[in-house]
Amino acid sequence: MCIRIAVLGIIPGNRRPTTAMAWLLCIFFLPYIGLILFLMFGNFRLSRRRREMQEAVNRRVVEGTREIAGQVTPYDGPSWINQAVELNRNLGFFPALGANSVELIKGYQESLDAMAVAVSEAREYVNAEFYIMSSDASTDRLFHELEAAAARGVRVRVLFDHIGSLRVPGYRGMIRRLKASEIQWRRMLPLLPVKGQWRRPDLRNHRKILVVDGRVGFTGSQNVIEPSYRKKANAKVGRKWVELMARLEGPIVGTLNVMFATDWSSETEENLESQLATHHWDSFDGGVLCQVVPSGPGFVTENNLRLFNTLLYSAEERITISSPYFVPDDSLLYAITTAAQRGVRVELFVSEKGDQFLVHHAQRSYYEALMKAGVKIFLYPKPLVLHAKHFTVDADVAVIGSSNMDMRSFSLNLEVSVMMIDQDVVQAMHAVEEQYRKVSRELHLHEWVARPMLARYVDNVARLTATLQ
Helix, strand or coil: CHHHHHHHCCCCCCCCHHHHHHHHHHHHHCHHHHHHHHHHHCCCCCCHHHHHHHHHHHHHHHHHHHHHHHHCCCCCCCHHHHHHHHHHHHHHCCCCEEEEEEEEECCHHHHHHHHHHHHHCCCCEEEEEECCECCCCCCHHHHHHHHHHHHCCCEEEEEEEHHHHHCCCCHHHHHHHHHCCCCEEEEECCCEHHHCECCCCCCCECCCEEEECCCEEEEECCCECCCCCCCHHHHHHCCCEECCEEEEECCHHHHHHHHHHHHHHHHHCCCCHHHHCCCCCCCCCCCEEEEEEEECCCCCCCHHHHHHHHHHHHCCCEEEEECCCEECCHHHHHHHHHHHHCCCEEEEEEECCCCCHHHHHHHHCCHHHHHHHCCEEEEECCCCEECCCEEEECCCEEEEECCCEEHHHHHCCEEEEEEEECHHHHHHHHHHHHHHHHHCEEECHHHHHCCCHHHHHHHHHHHHHHCCC
């Protein structure tokens, strides 16, 4: 009873009501187990040192880019787009920069090979940061180019999430390969209690970034691993991941590099002063107007969620979303259903069968409300997993990055998104979405409400667990 009374005044602090209620229910039904779980998973903050470091970088970026931000010509289109740019500047501190080029790469191996080619041309440095990395047949060329670049004197730095990569078969082989090379590498957010490195286990760095010489950058949904994630069960049934990456050139690459430099400094204590500098950035009119949006526990404002909601409420004609894990909080659910109810054409592409049981069933629990509001849901055929994370708004805005549309990506994971304001880029992404549409099956409300009661029950229980953050 004392535990129950105490948590009533502790858990609701600085948490969503739904999240607080889920934790309270867990502890009320299972007091000791629930309390242990809360102590392990209830703290969603990074360490004080990491937060202070992020705040220092934010201040430097604002001061260093103040003049550049004033030089960028506002987008000659709907006013809400410039308001979204201002929102991102206030929350994530990076300005929108013009004169960029964007190439969307939808082929899985093609993306890995494109990154390998870029690394082979490196002359000064390569900065790579991925949630999951694996040395295997699909990634061997990229690893070889990283090793070769380091051997010829290029500064090659590699970051990978400790838990994300540790779960993949062959992890120790990758570590041996890295140790045998001249690559500088670190685990992100490591869980090594023996070395005094401990934190909430599911607080992860989910970003995907590759920067070569500050000249070319890559970001999107794809990890550095073969398309079945080295799981025999996946390979046996033909389950492969479908991704979308963006190859970027221009001033925007510098902002991606600042994100990497911040994460590298957090893990190594090495200050990449030259790569944190912003005075050398140039921004010109023309090309694609891009803006990097950082988010995660280092930012208390849930930057990605606020951007997504702003764009959804601003849409006038069309919204198309691809999200492998769509488990929205109330604000995002209201934004997407309100858009559909006011006449905007809203489409959501999700996998017919997800790779994560609880997340997939939690996602399914929202389908009925979405379809009743007018959202069209398309199921990408199993056994493939549509892992691409992007969306378009009207004919003007496209967003791509590592962020899912779920509560974990909004609060717990370090993420990176890029907002691209350009009609040609949006058309290119519409072409990708059209390919999804051709192979997908539309889910209809009448068939969904007729599904078995047991399936509905599992979905609803999974939905409750999704709010335990």
